[in-house]
Amino acid sequence: MKVKAPESFTYRAGNRAVLLLHGFTGSTGDMKKLGKYLNDRDYTCHGPLYSGHGVSAEELAKTSPKEWWKDVVEGYQFLKDEGYEEIAVAGISLGGLFSLKVGIELPVTGVVAMCAPTQGKSSDRQKNRLLNYAQAYKKFEGKGADQIAAEVELLEADPMTSLNDMVNIINETGEDLDLITSPTLVLQGRLDDPDYTNSATAIFNEVDTQHKHLIWYENSGHIITLGKEREQVYEDVYKFLNTLNWSE
Numbered sequence: 260m261k262v263k264a265p266e267s268f269t270y271r272a273g274n275r276a277v278l279l280l281h282g283f284t285g286s287t288g289d290m291k292k293l294g295k296y297l298n299d300r301d302y303t304c305h306g307p308l309y310s311g312h313g314v315s316a317e318e319l320a321k322t323s324p325k326e327w328w329k330d331v332v333e334g335y336q337f338l339k340d341e342g343y344e345e346i347a348v349a350g351i352s353l354g355g356l357f358s359l360k361v362g363i364e365l366p367v368t369g370v371v372a373m374c375a376p377t378q379g380k381s382s383d384r385q386k387n388r389l390l391n392y393a394q395a396y397k398k399f400e401g402k403g404a405d406q407i408a409a410e411v412e413l414l415e416a417d418p419m420t421s422l423n424d425m426v427n428i429i430n431e432t433g434e435d436l437d438l439i440t441s442p443t444l445v446l447q448g449r450l451d452d453p454d455y456t457n458s459a460t461a462i463f464n465e466v467d468t469q470h471k472h473l474i475w476y477e478n479s480g481h482i483i484t485l486g487k488e489r490e491q492v493y494e495d496v497y498k499f500l501n502t503l504n505w506s507e
Contacts, residue, residue, distance in 0.1 A: 265313040267334075269305045270298035275368075275505050276343035278334055278361070279306040282352030282482065283327075283385065283425070284392040286313035289351050293484050296493040302500065303343060307334035316393030316414055323421035324428050331357045335365055345505055349373070349496060351484050353425075359462065360432045362439040369503045370439060370466075371496055373446040374481050377433030377458040379426035386419055436462060442470035444499040446492060448479030455481065472499065 265286040277297055281289040287306045294304035309330045311322030338346050347369040350358035355375025362370040393414055397407045443466045447459035463473040474495055479486040486492075 265308055267306060267308045268294060269337075270294050270303065272298050272303050273301040274303075274343065274345070275301070275500070276303040276305065276338045276341075276346045277500065278331075278338060278346055278348045278358075279304055280331060280334075280348065280350030280354030280357045281306065281309070281312070282350075282354050284312070284316075284319065284388050285352065285354075285482070289354070289482060289484055290349075292489065293349070293493050293496060297497060297500070300497055303338070303341075305334055305338050307331065307337070316389055316396060319392070320389065320414065320417055320419055324425040325421075327353075328357065328360070328428065331361065332365075335361060347371070347500055347503060350375070351482060352376070356429055356432055359436065359439060360428070362441050362443065362466075363432065363435050367441050368505060369442045369444070369500065371444045371446065371499065372459075372462055373483055373492070374448060374451055374455050375445075375458060375462065376429050376455060377436065377461055378454060379429030379433075380454075382419070382422035382426050385422045385425050386415075389419070389422075390415055433458070433461070436465035437467045439466040440468050442499075442503055443468055443472075444496065445471070445473045446483060446495065447473070447475055448481060448483045448486065448488075449475050449477045450480045452481070470502075 279290040287308050290306045307330050309327040311319040345368045348358045348361045349371035351373040355372040358372050393411050445459050445463045476488045479488045483492050
C-alpha cells in the first residue's frame with residue numbers, strides 16, 4: 260500500500276504568528292491539532308515538514324539534523340516573508356529542542372518547549388527510534404513480517420553517522436539555554452523518559468527570563484500534543500501566548 264506523505268501546513272488568521280515544530284521520526288501531524296486550535300483563536304500557524312520525515316525510514320536516514328534545522332529556519336523565514344513581524348515558536352521533542360535553538364538564534368516573541376531533550380548521551384537512542392519507526396511504517400505499508408525483518412536488518416547495518424550531529428545539537432543547545440531571554444513555557448509529561456523530565460527542569464532553571472513557566476501533565480508520556488491530556492496542553496499554550504507582549 261502506498262502511504263500518503265504528510266505535508267507542511269499553514270493556517271492563516273490574525274497578525275500573531277506561531278511556528279510549530281514536530282519531532283524526530285514524527286511529522287506535522289504531531290502539531291496539526293494544536294495549530295487548528297490556535298488558528299480558531301486568531302493565531303496564524305505554520306508547521307514545516309522536515310526533510311526525510313513522513314516517508315520511509317530509508318529516506319529519513321539519508322537526511323541529517325543540519326537539513327532539519329535548515330527547514331526550521333526556512334519555516335521562520337516563510338512567516339517573515341508573509342509579513343508577520345512577531346513570531347512565537349512551539350515544538351515537541353526534537354521540535355521542542357529546535358524551539359529553544361530558535362529562541363537562542365532568532366528574534367521571537369515567546370518560546371514553548373514540549374518534552375524537549377537537552378542532554379544527548381549517544382546516537383544509539385536516535386538510531387533505535389529510527390528502527391522502531393521503520394518497523395511501524397513498513398507494517399502500515401502492509402508488508403509481511405519476514406520482509407519487514409529483512410529490510411530493518413539492512414537499515415540497522417547503516418552507520419547513520421549523521422545522527423551524531425543530533426547529539427551535538429542537543430548538547431550545544433542545552434549549554435546555551437541562558438541565552439534565551441524571551442518568555443518561555445516548558446511543558447512535560449510526567450510519564451516520559453527521565454532524560455526528558457530532567458531536561459524540563461533544566462530548561463526552566465536555566466533560561467534567562469523571569470517570564471517562564473513549567474507545567475507537568477501527570478497522565479501523559481512523550482507526544483503530549485496527541486496524548487490524553489492534549490486539550491489541556493492546547494489551552495495552556497494558548498493562555499501563555501496571550502500573555503506575550505504582542506503589538507496591537
